[in-house]
Amino acid sequence: MTAPEPGFDIPARPGDPVSAVATPALVIDLDAFEANLARMADHAARLGVRLRAHAKTHKSADIAQAQVQSGATGICCQKVSEALALIRGGVRDVLIANEVVAPRAIALLMRAASRARVAVCADHPANVAALSAAVMAARAEGAEALTLEVLVEVDTGAGRCGVAPGAEAVTLAQAIHDAPGLRLGGIQAYHGNAQHIYDPAERARVLDASIRAAAATRDALLAAGLPCPRVTGAGTGSFAIEAASGVYTEIQAGSYVFMDADYARVADPEGGVTGGFEQALFVLATVMSTPVPGRAVCDAGLKALAVDSGLPLVAAPAGVTYRGASDEHGTLDDPDGVLALGDQVRLIPGHCDPTCNLHDWYVCIRRGKVEALWPVTARGKLF
Amino acid sequence: MTAPEPGFDIPARPGDPVSAVATPALVIDLDAFEANLARMADHAARLGVRLRAHAKTHKSADIAQAQVQSGATGICCQKVSEALALIRGGVRDVLIANEVVAPRAIALLMRAASRARVAVCADHPANVAALSAAVMAARAEGAEALTLEVLVEVDTGAGRCGVAPGAEAVTLAQAIHDAPGLRLGGIQAYHGNAQHIYDPAERARVLDASIRAAAATRDALLAAGLPCPRVTGAGTGSFAIEAASGVYTEIQAGSYVFMDADYARVADPEGGVTGGFEQALFVLATVMSTPVPGRAVCDAGLKALAVDSGLPLVAAPAGVTYRGASDEHGTLDDPDGVLALGDQVRLIPGHCDPTCNLHDWYVCIRRGKVEALWPVTARGKLF
Numbered sequence: 001m002t003a004p005e006p007g008f009d010i011p012a013r014p015g016d017p018v019s020a021v022a023t024p025a026l027v028i029d030l031d032a033f034e035a036n037l038a039r040m041a042d043h044a045a046r047l048g049v050r051l052r053a054h055a056k057t058h059k060s061a062d063i064a065q066a067q068v069q070s071g072a073t074g075i076c077c078q079k080v081s082e083a084l085a086l087i088r089g090g091v092r093d094v095l096i097a098n099e100v101v102a103p104r105a106i107a108l109l110m111r112a113a114s115r116a117r118v119a120v121c122a123d124h125p126a127n128v129a130a131l132s133a134a135v136m137a138a139r140a141e142g143a144e145a146l147t148l149e150v151l152v153e154v155d156t157g158a159g160r161c162g163v164a165p166g167a168e169a170v171t172l173a174q175a176i177h178d179a180p181g182l183r184l185g186g187i188q189a190y191h192g193n194a195q196h197i198y199d200p201a202e203r204a205r206v207l208d209a210s211i212r213a214a215a216a217t218r219d220a221l222l223a224a225g226l227p228c229p230r231v232t233g234a235g236t237g238s239f240a241i242e243a244a245s246g247v248y249t250e251i252q253a254g255s256y257v258f259m260d261a262d263y264a265r266v267a268d269p270e271g272g273v274t275g276g277f278e279q280a281l282f283v284l285a286t287v288m289s290t291p292v293p294g295r296a297v298c299d300a301g302l303k304a305l306a307v308d309s310g311l312p313l314v315a316a317p318a319g320v321t322y323r324g325a326s327d328e329h330g331t332l333d334d335p336d337g338v339l340a341l342g343d344q345v346r347l348i349p350g351h352c353d354p355t356c357n358l359h360d361w362y363v364c365i366r367r368g369k370v371e372a373l374w375p376v377t378a379r380g381k382l383f
Numbered sequence: 384m385t386a387p388e389p390g391f392d393i394p395a396r397p398g399d400p401v402s403a404v405a406t407p408a409l410v411i412d413l414d415a416f417e418a419n420l421a422r423m424a425d426h427a428a429r430l431g432v433r434l435r436a437h438a439k440t441h442k443s444a445d446i447a448q449a450q451v452q453s454g455a456t457g458i459c460c461q462k463v464s465e466a467l468a469l470i471r472g473g474v475r476d477v478l479i480a481n482e483v484v485a486p487r488a489i490a491l492l493m494r495a496a497s498r499a500r501v502a503v504c505a506d507h508p509a510n511v512a513a514l515s516a517a518v519m520a521a522r523a524e525g526a527e528a529l530t531l532e533v534l535v536e537v538d539t540g541a542g543r544c545g546v547a548p549g550a551e552a553v554t555l556a557q558a559i560h561d562a563p564g565l566r567l568g569g570i571q572a573y574h575g576n577a578q579h580i581y582d583p584a585e586r587a588r589v590l591d592a593s594i595r596a597a598a599a600t601r602d603a604l605l606a607a608g609l610p611c612p613r614v615t616g617a618g619t620g621s622f623a624i625e626a627a628s629g630v631y632t633e634i635q636a637g638s639y640v641f642m643d644a645d646y647a648r649v650a651d652p653e654g655g656v657t658g659g660f661e662q663a664l665f666v667l668a669t670v671m672s673t674p675v676p677g678r679a680v681c682d683a684g685l686k687a688l689a690v691d692s693g694l695p696l697v698a699a700p701a702g703v704t705y706r707g708a709s710d711e712h713g714t715l716d717d718p719d720g721v722l723a724l725g726d727q728v729r730l731i732p733g734h735c736d737p738t739c740n741l742h743d744w745y746v747c748i749r750r751g752k753v754e755a756l757w758p759v760t761a762r763g764k765l766f
Binding site: 005006007008011020022023024025056078079081084085098099100101102103104105108111123124126127155159160161162163192286287288289290291295297299300302303304306307308325326327328329331341342351353354357358359360379380381382383 | 388394403406407408461468481482484487491494510542678680682709711712724734737743763764765766
């Protein structure tokens, strides 16, 4: 194997000036990143909830460890292969905040649960039966101590996965409670859509209904004599309201470490709990063409930036707008002609999670220099 | 290092039934893929142009080799790190159909040019000077025989990169011709926007203007006593018209090997040259939730499918529609209730190129079985 080549296998080396980073590159401003970690740790402590940081955003074992070191109780993620990659990277406590259904996925889930504290969600009795059978099979093969914690995913209004609040949730919780090898872990109540409602009043209204459905479901479990040790959910755009409700024991915010153009639209303009997180993630690009006055083209397009939540914003230089993305190009409006061939442009992704999943490395910078390179540990771990 | 784990490091093993493939997975229908290779080879031969297959679509050394074995003169790609990855994979002739500007990128370009036949495009005299200086420096360091072929990128109407047709192109061509270490390779005239104009008459009108600009620029170079050995460009949605013009010596089609939902909208409904390519690329997904009648959720979302050109179409089962994508979920409308938990769904990506770039492996299938696994060799080679 040949040595890693900067700009080929790796985008930079620690100590390089930012001007030497191979672009397009995913860049973390470490000062902003560390400020976001500390701010969320303060919020969780003050609100009296545990932070289960969502690693689906960053897919990085280094960042997961930093979140745990700054007080997070553990992490959550969405896929079993993602959980395995992070466990390989040293993570000890993972909630897969999602259903794991395919037989091969369930087999990998048993492997993950034998290596770390792992919980998973379910919303179908057939899946509960399959999870139970897999645990019992694993016990028969020697993993006598294996027990899988399973939470009931409840649809509190988002309209994606999950059983209905109340009676349907109690029925599934009872099935989990009665299933050999499984332990009922409580309920998962995450309202994804609410994260991206820009109007604070409308967001609060939607979340209030979601929280009441979660509370009623928790109470129904308890009334049925079932345990409900965890009510988990919430995200960067909503955690302040869910945590203040006293219903949630755990919040699953993830994007707060990086932020993006869409979460900036959600953030409380007066700061407050959902505000004040700093943009810590950027895509660094280089101007590769200045074909006519007023137009420049940079080297970051659809393969370097996710555009599902809109085009990137230009953090620097001022006066430049990202007008259009093709696979490997970004067309920039430069009405004042501030850009020259070879200049670097710093872009704020429209949506951080799928943007991070496009890159193999985080280039961590401070004061104009590359301080560290962190692999995107679970990049492409889709299964 | 532990052994590769199906569903973790790799999505399947050759011989597995399709039902056992870890999802979401990028799947190639080998019969359709091979039919597309043969069809394009026939078109190129009949139209009397060379095929320089665009590897930006697939980023795969295996597929590049298959294209060359079926008659392609070589490949093109968009990034120097992509070219290096494919050269490492055995490719011998690469046109980087794009500008290479950053100093670190130019250093890698010298490495690529010392390992294979490599040409590149330019649209700025400062870039031409930098390329020339890099070749002369490489020669001084021992690569005495190194010469870099450089083509003038001409903007024939797409409005992205490229110099103006005619005089401006001649001036840059002269600069390349006069620059030590460089050889003028001709002109790059690619009209990206035209690929996606659905109305055939409008597409023909736009391409006619583009072809006339390319021809006039070629003639202007020749009138100035400059060589113009290559006129290269064209894509899956346009190559028939450009090739028939007699102006283009090379066509750069790439998506034809796979096709996608957007190119299906561009394809000539009567078949013909831009029609008849078969959908060979799919994302295989699994139903992970059936929360309410009429709605199912599959495990392929924004991290498994690019949505910049629209949501995926459902190839199978019939009667199902992909309604919405979130990071790890795809919400399906299933009005007839054909889907059960654990069922597989076969999706046609909206846009093949950025979808392939999300995955590490192609799962190649034939008659219901996995026949081969091909790595996405240059996945994430963004630089």
